[in-house]
Amino acid sequence: MKSCLATLAILFSSPFSSAQDSIPVQFHQETDTLVKQRFIDRYENVFMTKVPTRHMFKAAAVGSEVQGAGINLGYEYKLMPAVSVEASVYAQLSRFNSSLANEFIHLDTKRVDIWGSAKLxxxxxxNKRIKKGLNANNFSGGYLALAYEQPLRRDNVFGTKRIGGFSxxxxxxxxxxxxxxxxxxxGIY
Structure with a gap:
């Protein structure tokens, strides 16, 4: 019985004696060395709304009932955040809205009309979207434009009366x- 009591006394006294810790705890803060990051969501990544752009070269395949089928090459430049000018050349391969692949297969360079245009x-x-932080100074958004187009080379095979003018x-x-x-x-042509 004495050995049992001695064992119990040793077991109960050891947790109290081992809990005596004299090491002090210290706290300190370090300054952050990382650069502040801006996360781009999917919409910004696809449509580049927050990427500033001052000029843009354009190449497009065009098909419409008014302009026919063709290829448009242009250049747009920002004068101010809300105003830009564009100059372009349009090669009209057909006066009809047909497939460009078909027009290239049956291409007759004598029947290609060349148009020059300028847009403001x-x-x-x-400006409001830039102030709110929703947009950068680029070419994204709704616009109103005044355009002028003029034929540079015309083929009168079909006898159309469409001439250049404002729109x-x-x-x-x-x-x-x-x-x-x-x-x-x-547009109003």
């Missing part, structure tokens, strides 16, 4: 990834 665009919500446009343009763009417009 006003991105009417751009008013209402549209939306957006960048698409790093090198693309989307442009939808309605």
């Amino acid at each position: 665009r006003w991105y009417y919500r751009m 008013l446009l209402y549209g939306f343009q957006s960048r698409f990834f790093n090198h693309g763009f989307i442009d939808f417009a309605l």
